[in-house]
Each structure stands twice: as structure tokens, then as C-alpha cells.
Amino acid sequence: MPRILIVDDEAKIREVVKEYAAFEGYEVVEAADGMEAVEKVREDQNFDCIIMDIMMPKLDGYSACKEIKKIRNIPVIMLSARGEEYDKLFGFEVGIDDYVVKPFSPKELMARIKVAIKRSSKEPSEDIIRYKGLVINFAARDVIIDGKRAQMTPKEYDILFFLAKNMNIAMSREKLLEEVWGFDFYGDDRTVDTHIKMLRNSLGPYRDLIVTLRGMGYKFDNIR
Amino acid sequence: MPRILIVDDEAKIREVVKEYAAFEGYEVVEAADGMEAVEKVREDQNFDCIIMDIMMPKLDGYSACKEIKKIRNIPVIMLSARGEEYDKLFGFEVGIDDYVVKPFSPKELMARIKVAIKRSSKEPSEDIIRYKGLVINFAARDVIIDGKRAQMTPKEYDILFFLAKNMNIAMSREKLLEEVWGFDFYGDDRTVDTHIKMLRNSLGPYRDLIVTLRGMGYKFDNIR
DNA sequence: GAATAATCCCGCAAAATTCCGAAAAAATTC
């Protein structure tokens, strides 16, 4: 269930949005001003979208948006009275994602929320990649295969991480040598083959995720 | 200078948009209906944004958008009368990127165009060519034919990628040998023919996209 | 200095490339 945060000093507007959003299946949290919104985001970072008025006491919508974006890149949809400067509204330095004019159609707002969430969910975020029982944790530098931690050599980790981070992107041996070994490696191309071989062995049932691109190189591939 | 395409059957609306857009520094191309828009995109693919009405003769905005997205992922902003179904508008299966209600504020429209262009330019240029059920993914180095991944040899990939990247441009055998094989290839011209033959077999139902230019060479051709 | 990792080497099987000749298709000439 996606969570959205509605920020407005008018309780009536919050109420309307909440009602529609609940109907759409969102969990709604309210905030009465920008300050409160920033605090809520700080406490509990997993909002999927924020709807925010511009004119608010304590901290206005622009400034609140800027602060929130520093914490986490949550899509922000601004509400404002007609006549505001559009240039400011969409100012990318503020980071506003979309914008609805007051008085607004709740249906339109809901549609825009949906789009904003969809769009943000598309872009890569996490530091963890999962594929079935394979979990690659970049930060922790470990790999879990069907619940058990995989035992890998440093090079194997490096190659796997590099390929996984560039998922579905073809990598030539030269590119791999450059990126994983470093520019100052003057060795045989075939060294890559050997390490891929060992990596595959370490990956056990997921060995097929590393696919060979004949005459070219390798790629990490989770498609099909 | 960014190029935008304005599609509407009312000349007056096109005129207004054109005026504002010109002021913002855009190059504007007009189309009077969906069919014309699709054709324009096919001919000259480098529009940065498309503004399109929904209600139009010949081909409506939805269908035109769908067609255009097959050719290339250009951001599309829809114009429509208030009261349209928002769900449909933002239907992701259609691929609409944004939406403005008629009668609209030209300033708002300009702001949204700016955002749409900025957003699309930010995302990693998708390096994907689509034609009906054929998807060529350069980065992943794979080709999908009607949902199934095609199995191709390195040379077949290389030729297809080269021809697809130079879509609708005639390529002599010499040029192909030079670009795909490399300058240091001293073999028979007819080698190209054989590989084209195999490539066509691999392309199955899309074999006709590789057209023969008698006495000259080949080209990748998505027209008709 | 023993264990572990990384690199290199060799050979085989499979895959890919090239070449060749014949058939087919298109263009040209009569």
C-alpha cells in the first residue's frame, strides 16, 4: 500500500485529498505546514509521494521541498493558486516533480499522484539486488544464495558487483579488465574467462545469470 | 534549439502554441491530425516533445501516441477538454507523459514542455529501437522478436546494430566491411551477402526490414 | 611457509566465419 503525505494548512483540503486517496488505496499521513512535513519525512522516510501547498506558515512549500529532497528523493506534487510563476514552480533547483492548480480536480490530482509514483519507482534506487533466492548486497559486500552466504574470492565479488550494477548491459573483456582490474592491468584477456568460470561455480544455481556474449564479453542478465 | 511538434485540428490553437513556443526558443512543426503526426515522426525522428490534442479526425491522440511511442520514446503532452477520463489520459499503456486541460494557460503549457524535455533528456538515452514486435537493445546487446529473445551470432548482431543505428541510410558492402568487419579485413565482398542472409533468417518475420539495394548494398528500412 | 587467490597455458568441442558453386531473381538488351 503506497503511502502519501499531504501537506496543507487548510484542514479542509487535507480532508478532501485524504478521502480520495483512501479510495484509491493509499495510506495518507497529514502535515499542517512545511516544518511538520520535513519532520515527518525525517522520522519515517518511506513516503511514496508528497502533495504540498506552497503558501504555508512556518516553512513554505518551496523550502520544504528543498529540504525533503536533501533527505530523500520522494516525488513532490505542488498545489498552488493560479497566477503563481510557473517558472518558479517547475524550478529544477527546487526539485518539484509536478504541479496542480487550485482549485483542482481531485481526479486529476489522483492521476498525477499515480504517475509520479510510477515514474519514481522506475528509477533505480536500492543498494540491494534480488533475483529469486539470490541477494546481492553492495554495501555489506556479501552475496546470499538461497539463504546461505556465498563464499567468494575478492575478484569474484568485484566482477559480480560490477556486472550486477550494470545489469543487462553488455560488457566486453576489455571493459571488465579496465573497470574491475584497473587500467594498469597488462595481462591476458582470457584471465576474465577464468574468473567468470569461478564466479559461475560460486553462484551455483544462479550461474546462468552471467551470460556469455560470444565474440564480445559477458553480461548480468535477469531477463527470463 | 529544441524541436516540438504541435498536433491539433484547430489551426487557431496551433497558432497560439507556436507563437509562445517560438518565444521560448523552440522550433515548431505543425500537424493537423494524428496520422500526419505519426508520419512526421517517421520522417524526421528528432522531436524533443510532442503536444497533441485528443479529439482529432483520422487518428485520435491516444492511437497516435501509441504509434509514436513504437517509433521512438518522445515525451507526449496531451491536450483535452475538461471532463475526460483521467485514468485513460495517464494510461501507461498509451505512454502519455503529461496532460493539460483546455482551455489552458500557455504559460503552464510552456512550463510543462520544459519539464518534459528536461526529464527525457535526463534519463539514460534508452538506446532501444522498436518496430512492432522487434526490439533492438544496443546496451544489452540483444534482440527481441515478438517477445522471444533472438539467438544471433556476433556478426549478425554487429551488422544489425550498425544498420539499425543508421536507419534508412543506404550502406554499400564496402562501407559495411569497413564499419562492421574493420578496415583490416581483406576478404570477399560476397561475405556480406552470406551474413545478411543469416541475419534475415534470424530476424524471422522481420526479415524484410533489411532491404537489398541492387548494385549497391543494403539498408535497414522501417518505412512501410 | 602454508593456504588461498590470481594468472596463465593447453586442448577440445562447439560455434562462427568464410568461401564456393548453383539456383533464383532482377535488370538489360535485343
Next chain:
DNA sequence: GAATTTTTTCGGAATTTTGCGGGATTATTC
């Protein structure tokens, strides 16, 4: 429009390349 020439396509076979497994050697780490 038939015959001829040119060009392309097709099928197959010889040749070359490539990836990978096994294993040996060298480097690194504790």
C-alpha cells in the same frame, strides 16, 4: 516479351575462431 547478362540468394562444406574445462604456475595473504 524472350533471351541474355548481372546481381543476389541459397545451401553446404572447409576453415577459423572462441569459450571453457582442467590443470600448472606464480603471486598474495596471514
